[in-house]
Amino acid sequence: MPMDTLHHVVVIGGGFGGLQLVKDLKGLPVRITLVDRRNHHLFQPLLYQVATTLLATSEIAWPIRRLFRDRTEVTTLLAEVEGVDTAARTVALSGGDTIPYDTLVLATGATHAYFGNDQWAPFAPGLKTLEDATTIRRRMLLAFEQAEREADPAVRDALLTFTIIGAGPTGVELAGIIAELAHATLPPEFRNIDTRKTRVVLVEAGARVLSGFAEPLSDYAYKALEKLGVEVHLGKPVTKCSAAGVMIGEAFIPSRTIVWAAGVQASPAAKWLGVPADRAGRVIVEKDLSAPGFPQVFVIGDTASVLNDDGKPIPGIAPAAKQQGAYVAKVLRARLRQTPAPGSFRYRHQGSLATIGRRSAIIDFGRIQLTGALAWWIWGIAHIYFLIGTRSRFAVAWSWLWIYLSGQHTARLITQKESVEPPFSGQPDP
């Protein structure tokens, strides 16, 4: 059968869900076009380690087209999607191209959100892309460098205060590593400042850290953070971010470096389709993950709002996206082979993991809960296992082993100057 007459599956997004789907479509009589606006798949669960100098960018990102080089039915395109025409069944790409589809899968992910305070973005970057990670790395390292040259003690203290907003896994992981960097790795390298006096402030509007975990594990993480010297502020919403610092309720914390790890906003897939979305912008999908009214369009991963059997929303984590990608592949397989469709999508939670610093972690398997060094080793092995390719597994294992044995971080580079650096006065804004 010539390629052009084959059923054409267009997949937008090469994240965990999109990749799993394309993998699982192997062997079906389809041609596949995989579109992403980046040339690489990113292993987001370890992105915070790039931001905190533990890993290099290329250790957690892989060119998407390389992953499918042996699948000649898969065409990979680097392009931005501008819209979907559901009547004509085409996707509009930046530059004016349109691609027709028989089946469309939107796996376009989410970005960070400032809850209506987008003006905070320049002062409190989020962590979703490799550039976000190198920006945070650069700002953090520059703050220490500037503090070393700063004569005014108040400004120096603000430079040596790092505030992380949001105590989910990313916020906790960032805070733990920054505290270890400042308190253990950097002290012998500076002459004018004592980096052990660095304040790492973790601010959470909710009542506890890592609220997705069982309460005893949250408590363990809270104590582990305190042991690392992290100041944790719970139940305190941020009311302002500026170049000078963060306002928490009525209190102002002068802080040069702020990281936003608080909210997410889905990509505009709901707008493209003109279908209802939840508060975070996620498409409220049918039980087979298709968009309401469009059985040939599926939405998966962080772009989809899916409720579990217990009525709780499915978490926005890699295993959930992968399961959805695998499920849609099953649905398509049944349709193409004209066999009965699989039952509704059901999410199987395999467990939650989070690390606090370089020696401890928490794992929540539901019945089994683990903390401490053992959990940390399981966490590390699991993450190496889920990386793509032998080379990355060796490289990350080697980086971690080196850091573990030597205490020296791999990638302490200040690169990629920003065109517009936020001004800094050291004083609260008027």
Added chain:
Amino acid sequence: MPMDTLHHVVVIGGGFGGLQLVKDLKGLPVRITLVDRRNHHLFQPLLYQVATTLLATSEIAWPIRRLFRDRTEVTTLLAEVEGVDTAARTVALSGGDTIPYDTLVLATGATHAYFGNDQWAPFAPGLKTLEDATTIRRRMLLAFEQAEREADPAVRDALLTFTIIGAGPTGVELAGIIAELAHATLPPEFRNIDTRKTRVVLVEAGARVLSGFAEPLSDYAYKALEKLGVEVHLGKPVTKCSAAGVMIGEAFIPSRTIVWAAGVQASPAAKWLGVPADRAGRVIVEKDLSAPGFPQVFVIGDTASVLNDDGKPIPGIAPAAKQQGAYVAKVLRARLRQTPAPGSFRYRHQGSLATIGRRSAIIDFGRIQLTGALAWWIWGIAHIYFLIGTRSRFAVAWSWLWIYLSGQHTARLITQKESVEPPFSGQPDP
């Protein structure tokens, strides 16, 4: 003796010369301030491997302050130098600080130069910093991505034409690796284009490639480049660079990606001191590498113009800078200990090396000349030996071994979007 009364050596620049000097001053009764505008020392001889996706940025760059963390008399500052006041004996830093010195060493290196055609810079980036390398990497990978989506054959051909200007070691190394990437690594990954048809054009105004080497070695390199499929144009100066391509004499080569590997220009040390410079802006130093009229100011590395005993200029390579750093340390040691000064600086040439692609190289030890695979292995081992630190040696050795065995490159990432992307019409400018 309290720190403040010690002789204060200020070193500007943490390149090969500056680092060697600071290392060799160990044990002397001095305090040292090492200033660099970057936080990292860069192993420039392998920078082209970052530009061509073979190595990751963190494999060839190290935080300067980490290198001297055990030397408590060394203070490292991240700062830009704005001028030198030779009367007051102070260095002016960006931000308004000044540092007094007893001895000043300027090791500020060189940047690429466009011979009075600075308007070519946006179209033909040079290769001196990590950002330059990721910019070239990004443009090169983007050209393949855009070609995969391009319908117009003329535009596609321009996207698949890579022009390197200057056939010194950097130009030859870039051309060889790009040719191998296009002709061997990428073909199975693209569906709409045949990357084996990629043109890699190497343009040289002079009569031969690698003119710093003996003529038989140049001839070998020329043939090796041809075997890799590189088009070499000799004796042809570039008369124009634009977003559409390169004008060589009267002929126009439509080319989306252009790299400038042709000229160097010293940093403005001569202007800071108000002393004579050669055509490339290098300070014409005394026989002890001090600046004329300022015995307490030394200029070393690519910023200094030094003639060898045979009247030829010393090449701008890492071993020359290191020898100059070591020599100035000896001069300072003699001055501080009031022993006789060492004789004039003499450069000992240890040999020249260059690679062509991933399997062949040329080595010129003067009497002994080597080519081919053996030269390539010697080149590789020498470069790993000269890297800083066990970790980097292992990491680079591992990356190279992986590439050698698998043919897969490490760091094929498109990152760091440019704020202003040069426009591209595919047609020569009017």
